[in-house]
Amino acid sequence: MQTEVVIVGAGPTGLALANLLGRYGRSAIVLESRSDLIDYPRGVGLDDESMRSIQTMDLVEEVTPFTIPHHVMRLVNGKGETMMTNAPTGEPLGWPRKFGFIQPLVDRQLYEGLHRFDDIDVRFGHTVTAADDLGDHVAVTATVTGADGSTREETITAQYVVGCEGGSSPTRKRMGVDFVGHSPSTRWVVIDVNNDPLGLPNVYLGADPARPYVSIGLPHGIRRWEFMLFDDEPSEQVEDPTFVAALLKEHVPDSSTLDVIRCRVFTHHGRIASSFRQGRVLIAGDAAHLMPVWMGQGWNSGMRDATNLSWKLASVLAGQADDSILDSFEAERHEHAKAMIDLSMTLGNVIKPTNRVVCGARDLASRALNLSPRVKSYFTDMRFKPMPFYAKGVVVAPDSLTPGEQPRTRTSSFMTIKNAVDKKTPVGVQFPQPRVNTVDVTGARLDDVTGEWWTVAAWGNDPARLFTEDERAQLQHMGARFVSFMSESQRPWAQAEYAGSGTLVVGDVDGSIKGWFDKHAMGVVFLRPDRFVGAACLAQESGKALAALRVAMGATEVGLRGSAADGLAPQPAFEGVSA
Structure with missing residues (x-):
């Protein structure tokens, strides 16, 4: 049995990766050891970056019923x-910055979305026991457990294997890479309740020295509480309804009548793999990095991994780029994943103290900081959240x-660049x-008008006229689309002027x-499939x-195995617009 990519694990990262590979016209088999998807929620926060990725998957309408946009968090x-x-506030990436969501229901939509693709298959009851990199392919061995409990062995040949099976990832362990970081001993109990007894829409992180807690309003009338357990409280105690009612006594009027869905005990981890790749075997999501829940970024970090890796795998499989482009996955994702781990650990250290002297000093410091409108807005606008920035990888200074x-700050002596409003690299x-x-x-x-692959866009120009015939052939080999941005007032003229060039004319409404081209003093931009x-x-x-750019991505020569676009799923195009 053969496929292009074997994805180990049908968690959110694996399902997202499979959807994106399907959108790009590639084949994949997802192998999951369980008999079905995990039915209990882990993550509760979804951000604008993830929603943009879901938009690329064409699953927005399916996912949004299980989300709450503009989720506010208060410490x-x-x-x-x-x-x-x-x-x-603001939606720079096209979506609200924060959502609350019900993870199992969103994960289910990612799974159902795979039924659109003939060449994507999900197989439950398949436990991968080996992934042997044989140089030009990987031989994957799995133990298949039938409904009657019987087992058999199955071998699948793939070009690449991606382990997405969570923090205890056997794929990572077989790779022999270190899982660096810290696993605090502190335990927390998660309590999910139907028919929200509070009816409040947002999130509270309770830095209460008596017992730190979290209270979250979720879609469909679900309330989640998380409480820190003390060292002398055994985990088994959460199975006692009396203990659970006591935890909730100060949070609801009547804790004895709650419709409790589940109680689970978990610990936080802050770890990252020393390497995300070993030959034809890679890891992504929790298999590559684990972070505490405080910033709600575990699920989102997996989405970033899937979005970054999927187009690179598709480029290699389509003959557009050399295998070396896959090295950029770790180069681009490792630093940001580590930054999110560090931020999550820091916020946890603010919430968890139980020493009243320490908490008093913390509270005093927060009151002082809130006296400054600039400091207050820094936190309100969430400017402290690290946004992905790629100093190395598929980038050009x-x-x-x-x-x-590339450096973070531009150093050109050219007058136009010196006059740029923003000296940071775009x-x-x-x-x-x-x-x-x-x-x-x-x-x-x-993104809905430019499509889901490479875009070469110019402000006020027809980008097709900026390249030689050979360069246009190279861009065609990349599957790139030409886009001309201009003020909405000029769009009707440009549509007639550029007719026949294959350039999509896009009116800048607001x-x-x-403003972006002015701020950065740039006239042309090359947008990757992940919209970086x-x-x-x-x-x-x-x-x-x-x-x-072709050097940075290890681009293959024009004519090698045909155009990369030939191997990709058709790009979304509106009637009358050249794809």
Whole structure:
């Protein structure tokens, strides 16, 4: 039996990776040792980056019924005083910054979404026991458990294997890489309740020295509480309804009449693998990194992994890029995953203290900090959250056009660049996603009109005219689409002027795209399939930027195994718009 990619584990990362590979026209088999998906919630927070990835999967309508947008988080002390509020406004990536969600129901939609693809298969009751890298392929051995309990062995041949089976990942252990970090001994009990007895919509992190807690309003009338257990409280105690009622006594009017769905005990981990890749075997999601729940970023970090890795696997399998592009997965994702772990651990250290002197000093410091409007807004707008930035990988330095790496701050002596409003590099970060107009749609999200693969976009120019015939052939081999951004007032003229060039004309409705090009003093941008900026340049240097980008991604020569676009699923296109 053969497939292009074997994904080990039908958790959220594995399901997301399978959906994206399916969208890109690739084949994959997901092997899951359980008989079904996990039915209990772990994560409760979904962010705008993940929703943008779900948009790429074309599953937004399926997922949103199980979410609450604009989820506000408040950090409160034992007296009920608010020490910090997270209530970010604006939707720079096209979606609200924070959602509450019911993970099992969202995961189920990711699973159901795989039924769209003929070449994606999920097999439950398959426990992978070996993944032998034989140089030009991987031989995967699995023990298959039947409904009657009988077992048999099955072998699958794949080009690549991705372990997404969680923190205890056998794939990672077989790779022999270290899982570096810390696993605190503190235990927490999670209590999920139907028919929310509070009826409040948001999140409270309770830094209460008497007993730290979390209270979360979730979709469908579900309330989650999390309470820290003390060392002298055995985990088995959570099975006693009297103990659970005592925990909730100060949080609800009548804790004896609650409709408790489940109680589970868990510990927090802050760990990251020393390597995400070994030959044709990779790891992603919790198999590669574990983080405490405080920032709600475990599930989201897995989505980032799937989004980053999927298009690179598809590029290699389609003959667009050399296998070396897969090294950029770790180069791009490791630093940010580690930063999210560190931030989550730090926030946990603010919440967990039970020493009243320590808590008193913490509360005093928070009151002082909140006196400053700038400090207060820094936390309210969630500017402390590390956003992904790729200093190395499939990126091109915007000034020197050096492939594969870039500084955070631009250093060009060229006057146009010196005059840029923002001296930070625009490369290696996500491009914004405003609402835009085209000849066929009004007020659409940008990604829905540009498609899901490479985009070469120019402000005010037809990008197709900025490249030589050979360069256009290289872009065709990449499966790239030309897009011309301009003010909405110019769009009707440009649609007639650029007719026949294959360029999609996109009207900038609110001026945010114009603002991006102005702020960064760039005229052309190369958007990767994951909507990160791979390269940006002045219009006259478009050809040089393309050449550097092809080096950074290990691009294959035009004509090798045909165009990469030939192996990809059809790009979304509206009637009358060239794909």
